[in-house]
Amino acid sequence: MTSIGGAEMVDWNLAVATAIRFVRPGPEVSREEAREVVAELRRHAKASEEHVRGFTRMVPEGHEPEDTPVLVVDRAGWVRANVAGFRELLKPLLDKMAERRSGGPGGAVFGAVGGKVTGVELGMLLSFLASRVLGQYETFAPATRELPAGKNGGGRLLLVAPNIVHVERELAVDPHDFRLWVSLHEETHRTQFTAVPWLRDHLQGEIQAFLGATEMDPMTVLERLRDAVQTFAGARPEAEEDDGGRSLVELVQTPEQREILGRLTAVMSLLEGHADYVMDGVGPQVVPSVAEIREKFQQRRARGASRLDMALRRLLGLDAKLRQYRDGERFVRAVVDEVGMDGFNRVWTSPNTLPTKAEIARPADWVARVHRKAD
Numbered sequence: 281m282t283s284i285g286g287a288e289m290v291d292w293n294l295a296v297a298t299a300i301r302f303v304r305p306g307p308e309v310s311r312e313e314a315r316e317v318v319a320e321l322r323r324h325a326k327a328s329e330e331h332v333r334g335f336t337r338m339v340p341e342g343h344e345p346e347d348t349p350v351l352v353v354d355r356a357g358w359v360r361a362n363v364a365g366f367r368e369l370l371k372p373l374l375d376k377m378a379e380r381r382s383g384g385p386g387g388a389v390f391g392a393v394g395g396k397v398t399g400v401e402l403g404m405l406l407s408f409l410a411s412r413v414l415g416q417y418e419t420f421a422p423a424t425r426e427l428p429a430g431k432n433g434g435g436r437l438l439l440v441a442p443n444i445v446h447v448e449r450e451l452a453v454d455p456h457d458f459r460l461w462v463s464l465h466e467e468t469h470r471t472q473f474t475a476v477p478w479l480r481d482h483l484q485g486e487i488q489a490f491l492g493a494t495e496m497d498p499m500t501v502l503e504r505l506r507d508a509v510q511t512f513a514g515a516r517p518e519a520e521e522d523d524g525g526r527s528l529v530e531l532v533q534t535p536e537q538r539e540i541l542g543r544l545t546a547v548m549s550l551l552e553g554h555a556d557y558v559m560d561g562v563g564p565q566v567v568p569s570v571a572e573i574r575e576k577f578q579q580r581r582a583r584g585a586s587r588l589d590m591a592l593r594r595l596l597g598l599d600a601k602l603r604q605y606r607d608g609e610r611f612v613r614a615v616v617d618e619v620g621m622d623g624f625n626r627v628w629t630s631p632n633t634l635p636t637k638a639e640i641a642r643p644a645d646w647v648a649r650v651h652r653k654a655d
Contacts, residue, residue, distance in 0.1 A: 290398045290399055291396045292367055292399065293399070295398075295406065296363050297403065298399065298402075298406075298407065299359040299363075299406035300355075300356045300359055303355050303356070303359065303410045304355075304407075304411045306355060306411075306445070307442060317441050318441055320456065320459055321441060321459055322352060324463035325437065326350075327566075328460070328464050328466075329467060329471075331464060331467075331562045332464060332562065333471060335562045335621075336468070336621070337622065338471050338475035338628070339475055340471065340474035348429075348437060348473075349437070351428070351436055351438050354442055355440065355443070356410075357426075358440050359406050360427060361418060361436075362406060362416075362418075362421075363406070365418055365420055368421055369420055372488055372492070412443065413440055414440060414466075415462055415465065415466035416440075416466070417435055417438075417466060417472075418435045418438060420480075421435070435480075437469075437470050438466075439462070444459060451576040454568075454569045457567045457569045457570070457573060460566060460567055461563060461567050461570060461573050464558060464559040464563065465556065465558070468554060468555040469551065469555055472554065472555075478631070482547075482631050483544075486543060487544070489540050490544065493534050493536040493540065543634075545637055546634065546636055546639070548604050549611065549635075550634065550640070551608070552605045552608050553606075553608015553610070554608065554612050556605050556608070557612040557613055557616070560574060610643070611635060611640045611643045611646075612624065615646065615647060618644070619647060619651060
């Protein structure tokens, strides 16, 4: 564990224990029903491979599905997998902070707070998210005995069974159709990374650049966090008008990080929107009730769960993720309508053909730039 001033920066084990302790209980199912759900999700994940490849015309290069295992997990399993991912991604940042530690006031503050407090805070955040994620393609997390991953750089596909069951019951939709519909979305993410060999390294490079641009002085970080919290609490009437619409993550950025975040937002909008487009495009052929599922699911996304839930969404930037689904799907649909699926697939040629944040909002600009130049 990385430490500053002799104190652990993050107690990862405590983060896991805290999240598992406070995560909401899943829906009540019998042992037999649970086994049936797990088996069906695995079948759907396998069937989705062919559906997604046929619709997108994307063929994995170098990574077959066996190199990116499908894991059907419970909420605790999702927590463990994500802690492993955070630990891997944050290691370079924490190492740099450790190298710069000193006996100054910033180091003293972190030494006093310690990794246990940080671990509890991370655990509480994960406990909130663990009951909301239906599935996830993990790109960076290393393999463990409990959570295997690809041997040759591939990731792993997680399907969170209790959350899928919870939502299908809440929406009162056909459970078999809904499970396949979710599997199509997550399989699209797996296809994106296995069919585009450079995508993983590009995304990781952007994330590391974002973290590398972080202010390393602990007191500066604390001051940014304090300002951000005061803005959301209404204690900073002098704050810029557009600050009120930002998430906590956005408010603690340096100017360089904002530029990187713009590129990351565009990529994530593309990936999420593409997955939504594919799941709806394949859906009518293999999911009879896809129209009902989509309508009810969109209504659920829009309304949120409660005032507290909506406040936390905004603070954590989850509303931005919902916009990524919507804006990215519009971009993909507009481009495919204009130049067809093969024309759209030029987006995967290189990092230079990825859409910018502005082009996500104006698909015609991307078509003009990429296709006019190529032609």
